[in-house]
Amino acid sequence: MSVAEEKIKPIVEEIPSKSKLWYAAIKPPMYTVAVIPICFGTALAYGETGIFNPLIFVTFLFSAILIIAWLNLSNDFFDSYTGIDVNKAHSVVNLTGNASLIFWISNICLALGLMGIIMINLWLGDWTVMGLIFACCFLGYTYQGPPFRFGYLGLGEIICFITFGPMAIASAYYSQAQNFSVSSLWASVLIGISTSIILFCSHFHQVEDDIKAGKKSPIVRLGTANGAKVLTTSTLVFYGLCILFTFLHLLPYSSLIVFLSLPPAIKMINHVHENHDRPSLVQNSKFIAVKYHFFSGLLLSVSLILNNR
Numbered sequence: 001m002s003v004a005e006e007k008i009k010p011i012v013e014e015i016p017s018k019s020k021l022w023y024a025a026i027k028p029p030m031y032t033v034a035v036i037p038i039c040f041g042t043a044l045a046y047g048e049t050g051i052f053n054p055l056i057f058v059t060f061l062f063s064a065i066l067i068i069a070w071l072n073l074s075n076d077f078f079d080s081y082t083g084i085d086v087n088k089a090h091s092v093v094n095l096t097g098n099a100s101l102i103f104w105i106s107n108i109c110l111a112l113g114l115m116g117i118i119m120i121n122l123w124l125g126d127w128t129v130m131g132l133i134f135a136c137c138f139l140g141y142t143y144q145g146p147p148f149r150f151g152y153l154g155l156g157e158i159i160c161f162i163t164f165g166p167m168a169i170a171s172a173y174y175s176q177a178q179n180f181s182v183s184s185l186w187a188s189v190l191i192g193i194s195t196s197i198i199l200f201c202s203h204f205h206q207v208e209d210d211i212k213a214g215k216k217s218p219i220v221r222l223g224t225a226n227g228a229k230v231l232t233t234s235t236l237v238f239y240g241l242c243i244l245f246t247f248l249h250l251l252p253y254s255s256l257i258v259f260l261s262l263p264p265a266i267k268m269i270n271h272v273h274e275n276h277d278r279p280s281l282v283q284n285s286k287f288i289a290v291k292y293h294f295f296s297g298l299l300l301s302v303s304l305i306l307n308n309r
Contacts, residue, residue, distance in 0.1 A: 032297075193234060201286040
């Protein structure tokens with residue numbers, strides 16, 4: 001091998017394959033942000049009332065996944081017009097080169113997702129769930145869509161907390177029990193926090209692009225070092241609330257099995273603290289956050305189901 005070839009080889013190996021780019025664009029692990037609130041809200045309803053309708057649960061689950069697909073695709077579409085994704089090789093719009101196609105696919109996903117929600121409301125003879133999900137979709141749109149673009153003002157985590165915490169879980173709970181619960185409202189704070197942490201972690205590696213596009217994400221405002229400290233505090237608050245809610249009897253004692261999710265939580269914190277200012281290394285922190293969110297949410301859901309036995 002010549003010297004020139006030796007110099008070229010590392011460069012070629014650093015270029016992601018098309019399949020890897022598409023995997024990063026589709027983001028399969030991210031769809032757990034749809035699965036966990038529905039599972040948690042359904043488990044809360046079962047734990048408190050003993051009611052479980054599998055048809056409604058499965059329909060709600062698929063509808064939520066389709067709505068998340070709409071959010072992800074429309075996010076890439078709207079971001080393509082602000083220039084923030086100009087260096088994002090795994091943007092679906094950049095991969096296809098067809099923003100209009102992505103826009104219409106995203107809307108089809110939304111329509112199909114809402115059709116599932118409409119079916120649930122028809123089965124219940126009650127349109128409360130539809131109203132809650134419509135409000136969630138509207139808030140999701142304000143994060144990325146004009147004229148709002150609240151995510152560019154650094155409000156994304158607040159929107160994420162509200163939609164994937166109290167609102168989504170209240171919707172799932174109501175779809176089973178057809179009433180609301182004060183304890184479920186408090187408990188939903190936990191899922192709101194863990195979901196918001198995923199979005200928070202996604203900002204660390206794109207500070208330069210965010211600044212150029214005028215996006216004032218929390219990490220742009222705080223700086224990466226302070227952002228790492230906020231991440232640690234938020235995670236500690238999550239586990240602290242788990243203990244508090246247990247002793248206040250808002251959650252069963254079995255919910256303390258959530259501490260089995262500490263390994264991915266600790267890994268996430270350490271990884272961000274060590275690499276917060278190195279974009280190429282910290283960019284996968286959001287996927288570690290997804291793992292922490294998934295396992296903590298799943299363990300809490302299982303604990304609620306066990307509580308009914």
